[in-house]
Amino acid sequence: MPPRWIEGANGEVQRSAAHGIRAWTRAATGNLAGAEEDIGKVRSTRAPGSAALAHASLAEALMLERAGDRAKLGALLRRDQRLLLASLDMRERSVIRAMQRMLKAAATTVYRTQLDP
Numbered sequence: 001m002p003p004r005w006i007e008g009a010n011g012e013v014q015r016s017a018a019h020g021i022r023a024w025t026r027a028a029t030g031n032l033a034g035a036e037e038d039i040g041k042v043r044s045t046r047a048p049g050s051a052a053l054a055h056a057s058l059a060e061a062l063m064l065e066r067a068g069d070r071a072k073l074g075a076l077l078r079r080d081q082r083l084l085l086a087s088l089d090m091r092e093r094s095v096i097r098a099m100q101r102m103l104k105a106a107a108t109t110v111y112r113t114q115l116d117p
């Protein structure tokens with residue numbers, strides 16, 4: 001039985017925040033199925049907090065980056081830029097900025113292309 005303070009509207013906000021944090025930690029450790037489950041729980045909450053939504057978006061970004069889907073990652077970062085930069089802490093924002101810089105760079109480098117004979 002959960003404590004009384006977890007019940008009601010406050011409890012829903014607290015649970016969505018916990019699911020948001022767990023979503024991004026699951027995505028960071030490679031548990032993609034668990035991350036997607038937690039992202040779904042955050043997004044289906046009636047009134048999730050901005051931090052919960054930002055963590056869910058960060059988890060989604062991590063999964064897209066690991067999958068190598070630069071187009072969807074760029075679209076997600078553009079769509080949720082304000083939310084991510086306003087609602088995450090400093091270290092999490094640095095991950096977002098690193099992803100943004102990565103997208104500005106070319107997909108390949110001179111070290112990964114063959115030389116012409």
